[in-house]
Amino acid sequence: MISNETLRSYVQWEDGLISPHIFSSEDVWQLEQERVFGRSWLFLAHDSQIPRPGDFFSTYMGADPVMIVRQSDGSVAAFLNACRHRGMKVCRGDEGNSKAFTCTYHGWSYDTAGRLIGMPAADDTYGPDFDRSRWGLVPVNRLEHYQGFWFGSFDESIVDLETSLGPFKIHMDTFLDSMPGGVEFVGGTQRAKMSGNWKIAAEQFAGDSYHAFQSHVSDFTVSTPPELLDTRSFQGEHGFNGFHHFGTVQGHGAGFNDARSDQRYYAIGAGTDVVDRWQDRVEREVRERLGDEAADTYRGTILHGTLFPNLSFLGTPTALRVWHPRGPNEMEMYSWVYVDKDAPPEVKERMKWVAQQHFGPQGLAEQDDGENFAAIAGNLKRRGAQTHKIMLNYRMGLGDTNDTHEPATGGRHAGMNEMPQRLFYRRWLRMMTEDGTGEAA
Amino acid sequence: MTAMTPTTGPAALPASLFVDSAVRAEIEQFLYFEVELLDDRRFSEWLSLCADDIRYWMPMRRNRLTRDRDKENSGPDELSHLNETRQSLGWRVAQLESNMHWSEAPPSRTRHLVTNVRVAATETPDEYAVRSNFLCYRNRLEEDVDIWAGERGDVLRRVGVRQWQVVRRTILLDQSVVLSPNLSVLF
Numbered sequence: 001m002i003s004n005e006t007l008r009s010y011v012q013w014e015d016g017l018i019s020p021h022i023f024s025s026e027d028v029w030q031l032e033q034e035r036v037f038g039r040s041w042l043f044l045a046h047d048s049q050i051p052r053p054g055d056f057f058s059t060y061m062g063a064d065p066v067m068i069v070r071q072s073d074g075s076v077a078a079f080l081n082a083c084r085h086r087g088m089k090v091c092r093g094d095e096g097n098s099k100a101f102t103c104t105y106h107g108w109s110y111d112t113a114g115r116l117i118g119m120p121a122a123d124d125t126y127g128p129d130f131d132r133s134r135w136g137l138v139p140v141n142r143l144e145h146y147q148g149f150w151f152g153s154f155d156e157s158i159v160d161l162e163t164s165l166g167p168f169k170i171h172m173d174t175f176l177d178s179m180p181g182g183v184e185f186v187g188g189t190q191r192a193k194m195s196g197n198w199k200i201a202a203e204q205f206a207g208d209s210y211h212a213f214q215s216h217v218s219d220f221t222v223s224t225p226p227e228l229l230d231t232r233s234f235q236g237e238h239g240f241n242g243f244h245h246f247g248t249v250q251g252h253g254a255g256f257n258d259a260r261s262d263q264r265y266y267a268i269g270a271g272t273d274v275v276d277r278w279q280d281r282v283e284r285e286v287r288e289r290l291g292d293e294a295a296d297t298y299r300g301t302i303l304h305g306t307l308f309p310n311l312s313f314l315g316t317p318t319a320l321r322v323w324h325p326r327g328p329n330e331m332e333m334y335s336w337v338y339v340d341k342d343a344p345p346e347v348k349e350r351m352k353w354v355a356q357q358h359f360g361p362q363g364l365a366e367q368d369d370g371e372n373f374a375a376i377a378g379n380l381k382r383r384g385a386q387t388h389k390i391m392l393n394y395r396m397g398l399g400d401t402n403d404t405h406e407p408a409t410g411g412r413h414a415g416m417n418e419m420p421q422r423l424f425y426r427r428w429l430r431m432m433t434e435d436g437t438g439e440a441a
Numbered sequence: 442m443t444a445m446t447p448t449t450g451p452a453a454l455p456a457s458l459f460v461d462s463a464v465r466a467e468i469e470q471f472l473y474f475e476v477e478l479l480d481d482r483r484f485s486e487w488l489s490l491c492a493d494d495i496r497y498w499m500p501m502r503r504n505r506l507t508r509d510r511d512k513e514n515s516g517p518d519e520l521s522h523l524n525e526t527r528q529s530l531g532w533r534v535a536q537l538e539s540n541m542h543w544s545e546a547p548p549s550r551t552r553h554l555v556t557n558v559r560v561a562a563t564e565t566p567d568e569y570a571v572r573s574n575f576l577c578y579r580n581r582l583e584e585d586v587d588i589w590a591g592e593r594g595d596v597l598r599r600v601g602v603r604q605w606q607v608v609r610r611t612i613l614l615d616q617s618v619v620l621s622p623n624l625s626v627l628f
Contacts, residue, residue, distance in 0.1 A: 093506040094617065188501055188520035192619035218542040222535040332618065337520060352520070357529055362499075362522050362624040364536060370622035371544040374585070 002027045004433040011429040013422045016395030020388050023197035024380035028432075029328040036309055036431050037062025039155040041164050043311040043322055044068045044078055044140075046338075047148040048184040054097045054112055057189075059334065060324045061152060066140060067091050067101075068150060069112045076145075078152045079114045079137035090137070094189065101137075110137050147176040148183070168252035171305055174294045175315050178282050181342035183318075186352050190335040192361040195381075196373030198310055198323040198331040199428070204369070205304045205312035205321075206253030207420025209243055210396070212365075215372060219364040223357065240416040244297075247411055251308030251427025253420025256297055256315070275354065278347045282340065306420075308427055317355035329377040335360050394418050394425070457561035460569065465560045468571055468597060471605045476553035476575075479627055484534040487627065491530055492598060492606040499523035499612040499628070514613065522614065522624060533627065544625035549581035551626055567599040568608065579626060587621035589614055593628065 002025070010019035010028075022028050045057040050070040058067045058081060065081040081089045083103040090101040090110055100117065102109040109118030114137035122130065140152035144161040151161055158164070165172060176183050204211065213220075245255040279299065287295035297303070303315030310323045318339060324332040337355040339348040358365040379387060397417030413419050478487040491497070499522040501515040515521055525533070536542045557574040572594050579587045596609040612628050 092504060093509070094503045096506045096509050096512075098506060186520055187518060188515040189503075190501055190520055190522065190619075191617065192621075192623075194622040196622075215543065218536045218539040221539060221541070222532045223529075353524065356520065356524060357532075360520075360522070361619045361621070364532060367544045367623035367625045368542065371625075374622040378582075378585075 002031060007429060007432050011425050012391070013394070013426045013429065016393065016398045016418065016422055017391040018394050018425060019391060020380050022428075023200060023376070024328050024383065024388070026328055029325065031432060032325065033062050033064075036428065037064075037325070039153070039158060039431060040309050041142075041144070041151040041153050041158065041161050042309075043307070044143075044150045044152050046150070046183075046185045046336075047145070048341075049095070050076065052097065054099055055095075056091060056093070056098060056112075057095050058091055058093065059322075060332075061140070061154065062325055065089060066152070068140075068152070069114075071112060076143060076150055077113055078140035078143055078150075079110075080140075082138070083108055084116070084135045084137070114139060147172065149176070164250055165307070166248045166250045166252065168246070168248050168250065168254070168305075168307065170290070170294055171246065171252075171254050171297065172307070173290055174286065174298050175303075175313065175318070176338075177290075178286050178298060179340045179342050180285075180289075181340065183338040184341045186337040186339060186348070188336075190360050191332060192335070192370070193326060193330065193332045194361075194370050194374060195329055195377040196331055196370075197328060197377065198325040199424075200373055200376055201321075201323045201331060201333070201369070202306045202308075202310050202312060203253075203421045203424050205314075206251075206306035206308075206424045207245055207247065207255055207418055209240075209245070209255040209257070209304070210416050210418075211372075215368050216365045218368070219358060223364055241414060243414070243416055245413045245415075245417045245420050246305075247413075247420035247423035249423060249427065251424045252306060253424055254303070254305030255420065256303035258296055274347055274350050278340070278343055306424070308424060314355075314359065317358060318351055319355045319359045321359075329381045331373075333361075394421050398422075455561070457570075458559055460560050460562050464569070465558075467603075468560050468569060468605070469558050471597065472555050472558060472571070472573055475607075476555055480551050480553055482537070482548060484537045484627075488530060488534045490606055491527055492600075492608045493527050495525070495527050495530070495607055495609070497523060497525035497530060497607075497610045497612075499614060499624075502614065502617045504617055522619070523612070530627075537625075542625070544623050545581075547582065549579050549626070551580075552578045553628070554578075563596065565598075569597050571595045571597050575628060577626060577628060579621075585622075589616070589621070589626075589628070591615050591628070 010022050042061045044059055044066065045068045049057050050068065053070050053072045056067050056069040058065065060066065066078055067081045068076055068078040070076055081091055083090045083105065085103065085108050086105055088103060088105055090103045100109050100111050107120040108116065111117045116132040116135045119126065140154060141156045142153040142158055144151055146161055162169065242257045243255060244258060247253045283295055283299050286298045306312045312323065313320045319335065319337050321333050321335040324334065326332050337352050339351045357363065360366055361370055397413060397419055400413065400417065411419055475487065475490055501520060501522055502513060505512050537545055540546050554576040555573050559572045561570045563570050572592060574592050575590065577589045591612055591614045594611040595607055598606050598608045600606050
C-alpha cells in the first residue's frame with residue numbers, strides 16, 4: 001500500500017510540481033479505484049439516452065461495469081453489471097431495451113429493478129428456503145440528476161450532487177441549460193480505447209487551453225475560413241489575455257476565450273452560419289436567464305471543462321466525454337455530442353457534423369490528442385528511473401495575484417493559467433490521502 | 442437472366458455479380474491503385490479520385506441484444522466515426538500533408554490489403570456497386586501497431602478513359618470500441 005507521505009511527495013500542487021508516478025504506478029491506480037472512483041459522483045447517462053421503461057445503457061464507474069435502467073415508473077436505477085453467482089456481465093448489450101437481464105452462464109435472471117427473479121430449477125438446486133431478495137444485483141448506492149444528467153456514486157455518505165458541483169454549477173448551466181428545453185444527446189456513443197492515463201485527459205479539459213495552439217495547429221490551419229484565421233494566435237504573439245480559467249476546490253475546472261476581447265482566436269467550426277445565427281439567439285436567452293457572465297462564457301471560444309473526476313465537455317463544438325480508467329497506462333473514452341433540444345433540425349445536424357469533424361478519434365483536433373496521450377504513456381510505461389525523477393511543471397501562473405487557490409469558491413484567472421490543473425490534483429490528493437471524500441473544508 | 446435463377450439446391454451467386462470481366466478487372470486495378478496512393482502518401486492524388494458529390498461514411502458498430510441486431514450499425518441520424526464530404530476530405534488530406542499533424546508526423550507506415558472484391562452493375566450504366574474487404578496495418582514510431590479490418594461498400598463511377606471516382610463509400614470497421622489512439626488513416 002502506498003503511503004500518504006509518498007502520495008504527498010508525488011503531488012506538490014502548491015508548488016505546481018507533479019511526479020510522473022501518479023500516471024504510471026499500478027499501486028496508485030488501484031488505490032484510485034477505491035478512493036477516487038469509489039467516492040465521487042460519476043456520470044452515467046443522460047435522460048435522452050434512456051427515455052422509455054426498460055431502456056438501459058451500459059457503462060463503467062471507474063473500472064467497474066454498471067448499467068443504468070429506466071424503471072416502469074419513470075425513475076432510474078443503476079447496478080453493477082455482474083451476476084451474483086459467478087460475476088459475469090448479465091447484460092452484454094451496450095444499449096437497448098429489455099424486461100429482464102439473464103446471465104448466459106447459468107441462467108440467473110434479474111428484472112429491471114435488479115431483483116433476482118429467476119434461477120433454473122431453483123427448488124431442486126438451492127432449496128425452497130433460498131432467499132432471493134439477498135441476491136439481487138449490487139445497486140449503485142446513490143443516484144442524482146442535474147439538467148437531465150444522471151450521476152451515481154457507490155459512497156452512501158457522499159454530499160449531494162449540487163453541493164459537489166460547487167461554483168462550477170454556473171458553467172454547467174451555461175451549456176446544459178442555455179435554452180429552456182435543455183439539451184439532448186445525439187444518438188450513439190463513440191468509444192475508443194487508447195494509451196494514456198485518464199488524468200492526463202481529464203486535467204487537459206479542466207485547464208489546458210494552452211496546448212491547442214501547438215497540438216491542433218493543423219486543424220486550425222486547414223479547416224478555418226482564411227478570413228477568420230488569425231495565425232498570430234498560434235504563437236501567442238498578441239498574448240493570451242482574452243482567456244479565462246476557472247478552478248474550484250472540488251477539482252472542477254474550465255477555460256475559455258472571451259469572444260468580446262479584442263484578441264480574436266480561432267473558433268472551431270467558425271463560419272458555420274446556421275449555427276452562428278442560432279447561437280446569437282441562445283446568447284440573448286442566456287443573458288436574460290443566467291446573466292452577463294454566463295452569456296459571455298457561452299459565446300467564448302475554445303471552451304472546455306472537466307467535472308471532477310472524469311466528465312469533460314466542450315462548448316464549441318458541443319461534445320462530452322468520460323475518461324474511463326483501464327489501467328495506469330490505458331483509458332477508454334466514451335464520447336457524445338449534445339444539441340439544444342429546441343434547436344431546428346438543420347441546426348442540430350450542423351452542430352453534430354461540426355463536433356464530429358473535430359472531436360472523437362477521427363476528429364481533426366482530437367486525433368492529435370490521442371497521439372500525445374499515447375506518447376506520454378509510451379515514455380512512462382518503460383518505467384525509466386531517471387524519467388520518473390522529473391517533477392513535471394504545473395507552475396504556469398503560480399503566485400499570480402489573480403490566482404486564488406484557497407477561498408472556498410476556488411478562483412477565476414484572466415490569461416493562460418494552470419490553476420485549474422493544480423486544483424484538480426489538490427482534490428485528487430485529498431481523496432487519495434484522507435478517509436473522507438476530500439470535500440472542501 | 443431471371444429464368445436461369447435456380448429455386449432449389451445450394452445458394453446461388455447473385456445475378457448482379459455477372460458483369461463484364463474486363464470491367465471487373467479494371468475496377469480491381471482501380472481499388473489497388475487507390476490504396477497504393479494512400480500507402481505511398483500521395484494524398485492529393487487520392488483526393489482526385491473522390492467525386493465532388495462523394496459521401497464517405499463510417500458508421501459506428503455496437504453490441505446490441507439479439508432482437509436489436511438490425512441496430513448494430515449507427516444510423517444516418519446518429520453519430521458515426523466519419524461522415525465526410527469532398528470539402529472535409531480535402532481538410533483531412535491538407536492536414537495529412539501539413540507536417541504538423543502529429544498523429545502522422547513523423548509519418549506512419551501503412552499497408553492496405555484489399556480483397557474479396559465483388560462488382561455488381563447498377564441501374565446507371567457507368568456506375569458499379571463494389572464491395573471489398575480490407576485489412577489495414579499501421580506501424581509508427583518505434584513499436585506502435587494498429588490493425589483495422591472491415592468492409593467497404595462503394596459506388597464507383599467511370600468518368601473517363603482509365604479514370605474512375607468514388608461516389609459513395611460506406612466503411613464498416615469491425616470494432617465496437619476503436620482500439621487505436623486515433624483514426625488518422627483513410628480507408
